[in-house]
Amino acid sequence: MSEYNLEYLDKQIENLRKRLYDSIKNNDTEKMESISKKLDELINNYYNLE
Structure with missing residues (x-):
């Protein structure tokens, strides 16, 4: 995956x-629950891209 996508995910996380x-x-x-779910999704995406 491109460096840009990883950088973008880093910023979102x-x-x-x-x-x-x-x-x-x-x-x-x-709000905690909502953000936690989003964070989990992003972290999973991040590790799938690396």
């Missing part, structure tokens, strides 16, 4: 990690 951290800080469980 990092963004979701930050959003997840903020939702944990604010104790927003609904």
